[in-house]
Amino acid sequence: SSMPSVDDYMTLLRPFAQAGTPVLCVCITTKFSGSYGCATAAAGLIAEEFPGCAIHVMNSRVNTVLQGELVREAVRLRDEGCTLEEAVERLERVIPTGRIIFTVGSMDYLQMGGRIGQVASVVSGALGIKPLIILKEGEIFPAGIFRSREKGKARLIELARRHFAGGQEDPETYRFVVGYGYDEQEARHFRDQLVEMLR
Numbered sequence: 407s408s409m410p411s412v413d414d415y416m417t418l419l420r421p422f423a424q425a426g427t428p429v430l431c432v433c434i435t436t437k438f439s440g441s442y443g444c445a446t447a448a449a450g451l452i453a454e455e456f457p458g459c460a461i462h463v464m465n466s467r468v469n470t471v472l473q474g475e476l477v478r479e480a481v482r483l484r485d486e487g488c489t490l491e492e493a494v495e496r497l498e499r500v501i502p503t504g505r506i507i508f509t510v511g512s513m514d515y516l517q518m519g520g521r522i523g524q525v526a527s528v529v530s531g532a533l534g535i536k537p538l539i540i541l542k543e544g545e546i547f548p549a550g551i552f553r554s555r556e557k558g559k560a561r562l563i564e565l566a567r568r569h570f571a572g573g574q575e576d577p578e579t580y581r582f583v584v585g586y587g588y589d590e591q592e593a594r595h596f597r598d599q600l601v602e603m604l605r
Contacts, residue, residue, distance in 0.1 A: 408439075409439045409440045409441040409444055410441060412447045412448045412451070413448075414448075415447075415448030416448045416451060416452060419431070419448055419449065420452060420455070420456075423452045423453075423456040424456065426459070428460035428461075428462075428489075428490040429459075429461045430462050430464060430480050430490060430493060430494065431445050431449070431463045432466050432476050432480065433445050433463060433464065433465055433466060434466060434468075434469045434473060435465065435466060435468055435469055435544035436465050436467075436544065437467075438469060442463060442465045445463045446463045449461040449462075460490050462491075462494050464476075464494065464498075465544075466501065467502075467544040468501070468504055468506060468541065468544070469506075471506065471583045471585035472504045472506050472583070475504070475581060476500070476501070479496075479497060479500060480493055483496060483497075502543060504542070505540055505541070505542050506540070506542075506585075507539070507540050507541075507549060507562055508538075508541070509539065509555055509558040509562075510536070510537065535552065535553060536551065536552050536553070536555055536557075536558050537550070537551050537552075537558075538550040538551070538552065538558045538562060549561075549565070559596055563603050566600065566603065566604070567603050570604070577604045582600065584596055584597040
């Protein structure tokens with residue numbers, strides 16, 4: 407969540423403005439970083455330098471894998487022939503529907519980054535519990551605590567099963583992404599369990 411400077415953004419945006427290529431800049435949620443503010447300032451300065459250039463800076467209200475999925479969707483819309491304005495309008499409708507549900511091995515980084523309080527971090531460490539956390543609309547919400555990662559992942563699969571159990575929502579209309587920090591094997595195993603449940 408360390409933010410690029412205004413100058414960093416200007417360096418990246420200038421060649422596209424010079425070429426007359428529209429740009430969509432999808433920034434990490436403003437709740438975690440000031441990147442959106444820096445990108446917006448840079449876009450304004452570039453617009454003064456190249457009047458008429460098309461740059462849209464978007465607060466994704468998410469991060470990590472879900473931010474990447476927005477970029478992939480933007481590319482798909484571009485390839486379908488959507489204008490920048492049409493793509494932005496469609497992406498803004500998608501953003502509120504996204505969720506990131508995750509667990510962490512340690513609360514230390516969440517505490518250092520100011521995402522949770524020091525007391526919560528110390529208590530979870532002392533008790534040996536792992537949190538299940540939901541990120542939606544740029545905010546973090548608790549979804550449960552567990553004694554082990556395996557129990558947390560099982561709970562996540564159960565939450566997904568319950569969500570689709572009523573038959574009112576079709577998993578085929580969703581896009582699922584499994585992200586990981588360092589253990590690809592664990593991520594693949596979890597993906598396989600999730601896919602099996604969805605079938």
